[in-house]
Amino acid sequence: MTDNRDSDSLASSDNPFGKLPDHLLVEIFIRVPVSEFPQISCVNKHWANLFRGECLWQAALFKAFPLASQAKRWPGPIPQGLCKRRFAALYVSRHIFALDNEIDEIVGHTYLFLKEQLELSTMPPPSGVLHGTIIDQFISCGKSRDIAHELASQIWLAVLDNLEENHHTFLLLKRLALEGDVFLPYPYSRSIKVQWRVFEKLFTDFRDCFNHSDYYDLLAMAKNKFQPIPSACWFSTLKEFFETTPSAAVGEIGLDKGSKGREIDFNDQIEVFRQQLELAKELKKPASIHCVRAFGDLLQIVKDMGPFPDGIILHSYLGSAEMVPEFAKSGAYFSLSGYVMPMKAQKAKKMLKAIPSERILLESDAPDALPNSELSSLFLVDEDPSLPQEFFSQGRNSASNVDNQSRGRASSDASTLPKEMLNHPANIHNVLEYVSTLRETSKEELAELSFRNAVRLFSYQGSKLPLE
Secondary structure: OOOOOOOOOOOOOOOHHHHOOHHHHHHHHOOOOHHHHHHOOHHHHHHHHHHOOOHHHHHHHHHHOOOOOHHHOOOOOOOOOOHHHHHHHOOOOHHHHHOOOOHHHHHHHHHHHHHHHHHHOOOOOOHHHHHHHHHHHHHHOOOOHHHHHHHHHHHHHHHHHOOOOOHHHHHHHHHHHHOOOOOOOOOOOOOHHHHHHHHHHHHHOOHHHOOHHHHHHHHHHHHHHOOOOOOOOHHHHHHHHHHHOOOOOEEEEEEEOOOOHHHOOHHHHHHHHHHHHHHHHHHOOOEEEEEEOOHHHHHHHHHHHOOOOOOEEEOOOOOOHHHHHHHHHOOEEEEEOHHHOOOOHHHHHHHHHHOOHHHEEEOOOOOOOOOOOOHHHOOOOOOOOOOOHHHHHHOOOOOOHHHHHHOOOOOOOHHHOOOOOOOOHHHHHHHHHHHHHHHOOOHHHHHHHHHHHHHHHOOOOOOOOOOO
16 A cells, blocks of 8 residues: 655644544555455444545545545445544544554553543544554554553553543443444454443442433343353453452352243353352352252252352252252352242241251342332332332332321232332341241341341451451
């Protein structure tokens, strides 16, 4: 390709795109014929499609290739008014190519570029374009694809960690979370670490900013984006997460033969689960275990790999009473939620009384596991879209509930409530009352047992609780 470094600028001097050297403009805007699309990356195709038909593209094309036929390449213009924002996404200053191997300066410059794009723009360019720009900067500076990918990931993580906690950042993170770039080839797709950090910040730093619809849309997106085995390096990535988040326990992990779990090959589930359990032992941390219709398989694995001196938590335990002693011998704690309430009373009572006092835990599992109770005894989630408006006056946290009770009005029971109804964390009191009744102990005693067991279990090295 012709090098036009000494030629006149393709962009006007009062235009920020004038900072782009001509040879780089040609590299960006001149691409291969349509027939050769499979030979170029998705990112390059994306860029070419974004810029086709623009006057700068035409200038670059005819300056480098006067005899080229525009119609043979990228037919049709993009909407007017969008080009400036997209040009800005591809901003690469002249001096970055003069830095040669001064990688610290290159990283610093690129960090500022990305932070500026994300913070100052009311509508930042798509993250795939930004990430591809950064990757190509490093490759143009002589870095390998692997190094370019790692450096770009480090820059993304640093920028995300240093964004101000304000409404603009919340909207930005939501948009980044909802963007899909899984179709992009390596190294142009954002790393799993970067995608994870976006969701981590949303669900921790900005959890209170969500409305109901946003929360569950993003939760569904997270579940879809992070596949059962996201990549060949998923285990090393998981270990890195624990290194950077020492307060985290392991989980929720587990086995599932239910309607949703059956979508994932059970042998794959076992393979991943065993590695995660082994990691929990290595890190000396408790692991929270999800199990649906697979308690026999789970017990065998726990017996083979145990004991677990740092504990495993059988989340929302619904296994049999007969399995309790074997699980307990391996270091298991039994966590009980509203899911225990629909069980047959005799079966539930036998199972609950089999659990050793030093191994019992209570949980809400909100927004799931709604207790099987009368509506008047339940705390309701504000703006729950599944709940008819007339039910809100009957909830325990409703001001009008007291008036209804004083007039002797009957409350709706669980059978009349929508299956999609959300559970409020405060409804753990209903679980406490139910379990204490079947275990034939006081609520106060059971609450104290659960509290002490939880504190002991989660007082590990690096935990936010003081070591016992």
